[in-house]
Amino acid sequence: MPGPERPDPGARHPWFTATDAPRVLAHRGLVVPSDARDGVVENSFAAVAAAHAAGVTYVESDCHLTADGTVVLFHDESLVRVTGDPRAVAEVTTRELESLMESRGGLITLEQALDAFPSLRFNLDVKAADAATAVGRIVAKHGDRVLVTSFSDARRREALRTAEAGGGIRPATSPGTETVARVLSALAVRSERLVRRTLTGVDALQIPERRGALRVVTPRLVEAAHRHGIEVHVWTVNDPADMRRLVAMGVDGIVTDRADIALDTLS
Template sequence: MQHPFFAPGPMPRIFGHRGFVAVDRAAAGVLENSREAIAAAVAEGAEYVETDCHLTADGEVVLFHDSTLARTLGDPRRVSAVTRGELDRLMAGRGGLLTLAGALAEFPDTRFNIDVKSAEVAFPAGSIIGAQAPSRVLIGSFSDRARLEAVAAAHAAGGRPATGAGQAAIVRVLAAVATRSRRLIDRALAGIDALQIPERQGPVPVLTERLLGEAHARGVEVHMWTVNDPHRMRELAARGIDGIITDRTDLAVEALRS
């Protein structure tokens, strides 16, 4: 049975990557993963929002991509070195800060793809998700260790979120598919609800018809990131991709829902 995160609806699913920041709002200083960015993705028609989380110095799980504030806020400190209050002040006028708990509460009809960005945030993030909204969250991470720790924390809190494969798990899936061994593929995809992958890694194709078929045969969805060209979105949809992760929610809705 498919996890309730994957609600019935039009396909492919549209994921607003770090929310959505239109060009004019970016010029005004609005940042990715901010309250305004999440609200804008929802307003544009994204059924899902992909976002990231880190832990502040005072133990708050906040929506933020980078480990430091340098790229987005011009501050060299790490997220883990600032308090939630400090980050609130820095994000004022930049779209506004959201905590993970706040995002789940403020957008009760939105499904969230939460990327666990550090080892220290895995347990508290998983605990919040498990207690607050496990049916509408997919936990992912570059690190399979962090992902599995977050999932375990969610289970301990009484919930069972969906989960996406981390880097090592994706490598195992690709290797298993290459062998064409049903046993190895079953093992590699066990416990995974979605593969979220790029179309290519340099010159090497990641998405193949065999990978797509083997995943679908086991009830695993395949989501592509990060796709911003409407023509490519339509081509991938025609191939049977289950989700598009995009910076351009506006273009995705026009291309895939009109």
């Protein structure tokens, strides 16, 4: 039985053309249990390298700015969960963060990630307002293999504006929380016009399956996105049965901590 119709790949942003859907997005790289026991952490150079070695094409990561203005791949505002240091990323220099990450898989900056792994596509979540412009400048010459997103539409748009000003290909993009909420509202009132208008300029919807009691990912949402040539990627999915169920629903991408398992499950 054929699955739900997917967007025409010939019309897609270059970020999407590296593989066919369903896409596996390595959430903060890949840290398998044996590496974790050796001290390797998420969003480290080793985690990105492990995802690449596993055969991943897409790596989802996060961007913060250090005290001396370097964009680094790091999820939390604070260093405490990952390194035990109570300071914020914005309060430490790049050299200090390199020292803290040395035994944890190594620090990786955004520029290093793009240069060291030229075959990878990066899905970048701009976590800090101060990082938006710097992210845009760095990805400007890599727009064909970058998707920019953020919970904040303002941060996302600032990064995109800066990247476009660099004269290269505009990065692909997934909207923030406010835009996703408007899409869900438009679907609730069955307004195709509002859905189309809200999704203008969007390449993918990257969303959780649920938000509390609210089911976000539904066949109706997937079908609406596909009608407008937009993919749906769901985070963060680590159970193979859930991966298969979501792909059967028509979801185009799975964001997962275990990209190795997802590649085996969905290949």
